[in-house]
Amino acid sequence: xxxxDIEKQLGEFSLKAAFEAAGGATALFGPSGAGKTSIISxxxxxxxxxxxxxxxxDQTLFDAAARIDVPAWRRRIGCVFQEGRLxxxxxxxxxxxxxxxMSGIAEDAKTLDHxxxxxxIGHLLDRRPGKLSGGERQRVxxxxxxxxxxxxxxxxxxxxxxxxxxxxxxxxxxxxxxxxARVPMIYVSHEPGDVKRIANHxxxxxxxxxxxxxxxxxxx
Amino acid sequence: xxxxxxxxxxxxxxxxxxxxxxxxxxxxLPFGIAIALLLARRDFWGKxxxxxxxxxxxxxxxxxxxxxLLITLGRNxxxxxxxxxxxxIIFAFRWTGAVISCGVMAFPLMVRAIRLxxxxxxxxxxxxxxxxxxxxxxxFITITLPLALPGIIVxxxxxxxxxxxxxxxxxTFVSNIPGETQTISAAIYTLTQVPGGDAAxxxxxxxxxxxxxxxxxxxxxxxxxxxxxxxxx
Numbered sequence: 001x002x003x004x005d006i007e008k009q010l011g012e013f014s015l016k017a018a019f020e021a022a023g024g025a026t027a028l029f030g031p032s033g034a035g036k037t038s039i040i041s042x043x044x045x046x047x048x049x050x051x052x053x054x055x056x057x058d059q060t061l062f063d064a065a066a067r068i069d070v071p072a073w074r075r076r077i078g079c080v081f082q083e084g085r086l087x088x089x090x091x092x093x094x095x096x097x098x099x100x101x102m103s104g105i106a107e108d109a110k111t112l113d114h115x116x117x118x119x120x121i122g123h124l125l126d127r128r129p130g131k132l133s134g135g136e137r138q139r140v141x142x143x144x145x146x147x148x149x150x151x152x153x154x155x156x157x158x159x160x161x162x163x164x165x166x167x168x169x170x171x172x173x174x175x176x177x178x179x180x181a182r183v184p185m186i187y188v189s190h191e192p193g194d195v196k197r198i199a200n201h202x203x204x205x206x207x208x209x210x211x212x213x214x215x216x217x218x219x220x
Numbered sequence: 221x222x223x224x225x226x227x228x229x230x231x232x233x234x235x236x237x238x239x240x241x242x243x244x245x246x247x248x249l250p251f252g253i254a255i256a257l258l259l260a261r262r263d264f265w266g267k268x269x270x271x272x273x274x275x276x277x278x279x280x281x282x283x284x285x286x287x288x289l290l291i292t293l294g295r296n297x298x299x300x301x302x303x304x305x306x307x308x309i310i311f312a313f314r315w316t317g318a319v320i321s322c323g324v325m326a327f328p329l330m331v332r333a334i335r336l337x338x339x340x341x342x343x344x345x346x347x348x349x350x351x352x353x354x355x356x357x358x359x360f361i362t363i364t365l366p367l368a369l370p371g372i373i374v375x376x377x378x379x380x381x382x383x384x385x386x387x388x389x390x391x392t393f394v395s396n397i398p399g400e401t402q403t404i405s406a407a408i409y410t411l412t413q414v415p416g417g418d419a420a421x422x423x424x425x426x427x428x429x430x431x432x433x434x435x436x437x438x439x440x441x442x443x444x445x446x447x448x449x450x451x452x453x
Contacts, residue, residue, distance in 0.1 A: 046347050072350040073359075085348040089366050089450040098362075099352035130451050148352045 002026075002152060002184065006042055006052035006062075015039070015208040018052075025178045025185040027199035029192070034205040036188045040156050043186070044079050045072030056152060073102070078150030078183070080158045084137040086129035092140050093125040099148025112147065118180060119143045119173055135166040139173060146181060153177075153185045159194060167194075174198055226423060232399050233407035234427055240315060240403060241383035244323035245376050248330055252375060256334035257360075261343075277389075278328040286392025289321055293393075317394035318401050322386040326379035333378055337371020338364065367450060370443045377439030381432055404428050 005018040015035040028036045041047035043054055045061065048069065054062040056077070061070045078099075086095050096112065099105075116122045119139040129137060138158050145153055158174070159167045171194065178185060178198060189195050195202060204212040226234070258264075259271055277285050293300040295312040303309040311317035341364060349359040365372075387405040394401040396410060408424045411417035 044351050046350070071355070072347070073353050073355045075351075076353070077351060079348065079351040081344070081348065083344075085342075085344055087345060087349075087363060098349070098354075102349070102358060102362075103353035128451065144352065 001055075001057060002043070002186070003053075003055045004039070004043065006039070006049035006054065008038060008042065008047070008049045010038065013208060017205065017208070017210050019203045019210055019213055021184065021186060021201065021203070023182075023184045024200040025187050025198050026201045026203060027195040028186060028188045028205060029190065029195050029199075029202050030205035030211075031190055033207070034190075035208040036190075036205055037156055039205075040079070040154050040186065040188055043152075044077050044154055045070060045075045076103075076149065076151050078145030078148055078153045080138070080141045080145050080153070080155045082157045082160050084129070084141040084161075086132075086137060086140060086144070088129050090128075091125070092121065092127050092129065092132070095129065095140060095144050096125075096147050099144060103148055105149060115143045115146050118176055133166070134162050135170050138162065138170060142173070142177065146177075146183065150183060153181075153183045154188075155185060156188045157190070159189070159191070171197055226427075227420070229398055230407065230420070230424055230427075233402050233404050233424070234431075236315060236399070236401075237384055237403040237405075238431070240318045240322055241380050241386075244319045244326060244383040245330075245380045247319060248323040248327050248379055249372075249376060252327060252330040252334055252379070253365075253372065256331050256338055256375075257364075259331070260335045260338040274331050275328045277325050282325060282386070282388025283392050285324060286321055286389035289317075289324065289389065289393040293317070293320065311394070313394050313397060313401065315394075315400055318386075318390050318403065321389040321393045322383035323379075325386050325389050326382040329382050330375040330379040333375030334368060334371050337368040337374075340371075341367045369450065370446045373443045373446055374439055377435055377442075381435050384428070384431060384435070404431075 002021040004020070006015070008015040013035070015038055017035065017039055028039060030036055038047060042049050042062070049062060049064065051064045053060060053064065059070075060066070060068050061075055062068060087098065090098065096115075100107070116125070119142060121136065121139050121143055124132060124136055124140065129140070132140065142155075142158065155174075159170060162170065175197065187195070187198050202212070202214060203210055255270070255274060259267065290312070291297050293303070293311045295301065295304060295310065300310075300312060303311075311320055345363050345367075346359045349363050354362065385405060386403070387409070390401065390403065391406055391409075396402050396406040402410070404424055404427065408421050408428070411421035411424070
């Protein structure tokens with residue numbers, strides 16, 4: 001269970017959002033400029049809220065009043081960014097291994113096989129990110145985040161940089177991820193179609209405020 | 221004219237130059253990376269002052285830099301006397317002093333090259349590394365440093381070439397002692413000051429040109445290889 005109640009002033013833009021997300025996939029839905037990416041960054045620990053708190057399960061990740069701010073590298077929250085952000089100097093295999101390596105998790109061929117199979121990236125393992133297509137890159141990015149054994153997976157418009165055909169290719173993988181990986185997900189998007197396919201719950205955002213919280217029928 | 225009949229003294233000067241330039245580059249490297257990182261990634265009070273200080277040896281007359289070293293690190297200078305009395309470290313009129321002057325003169329070029337390559341790296345890659353469990357130090361070692369490698373190689377080679385050609389600061393700080401502080405440049409200068417030394421000077425000039433060219437070609441090749449490896453070509 002993720003519980004977020006944060007405030008952040010970014011220049012003229014004021015962000016004030018509170019919501020909770022249980023298991024399954026929760027969508028952060030809203031037009032661009034609604035503050036979705038900022039919220040994701042604060043949950044991940046890459047941006048610091050001005051006020052409020054962020055809790056995950058029974059751990060407080062951030063609490064302005066109590067001066068708690070767990071650094072990103074200790075939060076165990078996986079991120080898939082819009083542009084993938086794969087490490088260009090490492091092969092796909094080493095990109096996938098990076099989180100396990102940094103977190104000191106023992107090698108585990110079974111989990112690796114499972115994730116590689118789930119995302120269908122086995123044939124890419126020895127390539128460099130520069131030689132991947134946009135869709136392949138995003139699948140590897142998802143795999144890399146998963147293999148660090150996150151407690152929560154944040155997907156920040158992972159399909160935004162892809163054309164319609166690539167999107168159709170990758171959506172089924174995200175559905176499988178939701179159904180098989182058993183990691184709660186926060187899925188950021190401004191596309192109602194994607195959200196309807198992926199998410200169980202929706203948090204609607206507009207201009208830095210939560211405007212609605214509900215099941216996916218909100219979008220019809 | 222027989223171009224390459226090097227005397228023992230010439231050979232000593234060449235080997236000494238190579239040693240001084242290599243050691244100066246290696247000693248400067250960790251500081252160069254640290255300062256480059258600081259200037260590329262941090263905003264702090266007095267940043268432009270640090271930047272200016274780093275670049276100072278590039279714009280000051282080398283003799284002035286050498287003189288400044290002499291009055292701080294010389295045998296009777298405050299810092300120099302302290303180091304000599306407490307640690308037995310003496311720079312004045314030693315080859316280690318030449319390492320210091322060459323290192324100082326080469327430093328700005330090294331920092332510039334490394335800083336540019338660090339600034340070209342997408343910082344968001346380090347954010348991605350931190351969400352995968354890497355703290356700042358690990359993210360630096362595994363992401364920033366390897367991605368900056370081409371710039372680090374170029375910086376080292378520029379510094380090496382600059383150190384090899386160093387003359388003014390070195391001769392001012394540690395003088396021109398054969399076998400101890402007489403580098404190729406100083407030896408050429410000495411030869412041009414004695415009657416009939418031109419031919420011998422020319423030989424050393426040829427050697428200096430060959431070494432400098434080799435360093436440049438090697439750095440180009442290494443940097444290109446490193447870039448290719450980074451991007452998986």
